[in-house]
Amino acid sequence: MRVSEVAYSHRVPATPQAVVVDRARRLRAGAISLIVAALVFTAKFIGYQLTGSTAILSDALESIVNIVAALFTLASLAFASRPADESHPYGHGKIEFLSSGFEGGLIAFAALIILYQAAEALWFGHQLMAIDQGLVLVIGAGVANALLGFFLVRVGRRTHSPAIEADGQHVITDFWTSAGVVVGLVLVRLTGWQELDPLVAIAVGGNLAIVGARLTRRAVGGLLDESDRPLLAKLTSVIQQVRTPGVIAIHRLRAIRSGGVAHFDAHVVVPRFWSVAQAHDFSDGFELAIQKGVGQDAECIFHLDPCRSVYCPTCHVEPCPVRAHPFVADRDWSLPTLTGEAPDE
Numbered sequence: 001m002r003v004s005e006v007a008y009s010h011r012v013p014a015t016p017q018a019v020v021v022d023r024a025r026r027l028r029a030g031a032i033s034l035i036v037a038a039l040v041f042t043a044k045f046i047g048y049q050l051t052g053s054t055a056i057l058s059d060a061l062e063s064i065v066n067i068v069a070a071l072f073t074l075a076s077l078a079f080a081s082r083p084a085d086e087s088h089p090y091g092h093g094k095i096e097f098l099s100s101g102f103e104g105g106l107i108a109f110a111a112l113i114i115l116y117q118a119a120e121a122l123w124f125g126h127q128l129m130a131i132d133q134g135l136v137l138v139i140g141a142g143v144a145n146a147l148l149g150f151f152l153v154r155v156g157r158r159t160h161s162p163a164i165e166a167d168g169q170h171v172i173t174d175f176w177t178s179a180g181v182v183v184g185l186v187l188v189r190l191t192g193w194q195e196l197d198p199l200v201a202i203a204v205g206g207n208l209a210i211v212g213a214r215l216t217r218r219a220v221g222g223l224l225d226e227s228d229r230p231l232l233a234k235l236t237s238v239i240q241q242v243r244t245p246g247v248i249a250i251h252r253l254r255a256i257r258s259g260g261v262a263h264f265d266a267h268v269v270v271p272r273f274w275s276v277a278q279a280h281d282f283s284d285g286f287e288l289a290i291q292k293g294v295g296q297d298a299e300c301i302f303h304l305d306p307c308r309s310v311y312c313p314t315c316h317v318e319p320c321p322v323r324a325h326p327f328v329a330d331r332d333w334s335l336p337t338l339t340g341e342a343p344d345e
Helices: 016-051 054-080 095-124 131-158 162-191 196-223 229-242 276-294 309-314 335-339
Strands: 009-011 249-258 261-270 298-306
Touching (some): 016 054, 016 131, 054 095, 095 162, 095 196, 229 261, 229 276, 229 335, 249 335, 261 276, 276 298
Parallel strands (some): 261 298
16 A cells, blocks of 8 residues: 555654653742742731832732742642543643733732732822831842742743743742832932832832733633744754655644643655555654654654655655656745645645
């Protein structure tokens, strides 16, 4: 039986050892985020009690969001680490997008509370106290958030976890919030202008609203299987590196992420005079090479199409008993071509 009579799809399982390591890293990062968030909130709340600063209160409120978000992230990571089963054949990774969207919603809610508190303080006025002690606590908490945020973003990107990366970006935003609060308190101490404190809080609230909207937008895109353009670009680069003459053309390439797992599929055109067994073995090797090049937990399904005469001018396969036209030039292997329709359709 030849390829012209059947099309073959093969699914490549993820590498178990790499998957276990990545899952352990995600869970460890989630636990660290929760512990540090609780310590940072404690420091900021003490700073608010000492100073009565609306800006520090806004910073502390954001830290409460960090704690709740860290709890939800840790729970979602534990759920996402469960293997695929009969009811969830693609795994449980999409809950990470839900976690990211939940965190974005919490941030936006915190922004509204901060803006309300700041407007109230600006309207009725208030007096700051013990500014020096408050500055020390906020600076210490800000440094801790900076270190934690960069750690989480790095782990999230290495393990391809949208929940951890979103948590890291939020924590980094918290650091900039603390930096703004510090600047505001220093200016209040130098100038004596108390209104600077709620004005800084308003700026903090506005920035948080933007961050919350951005995280929510990204989470919704992931839940709706929005095409992952960076992943497609990486796949294009890998395909260009590992392809052989047996890969005559590729079209309808698609890619999405489900938590830490990448899913991609495509139609791959191979010589129609190959046997099914030959095409099967070739598909196995090609898919494994792509999975290795992508460098993450991934599943791919390739539908094999038999070649037609329209591909002859760009086909390198030799000798070819069914060639209808001579070779002219190499095929375009850019992303638009790989994601487009076949030329004979």
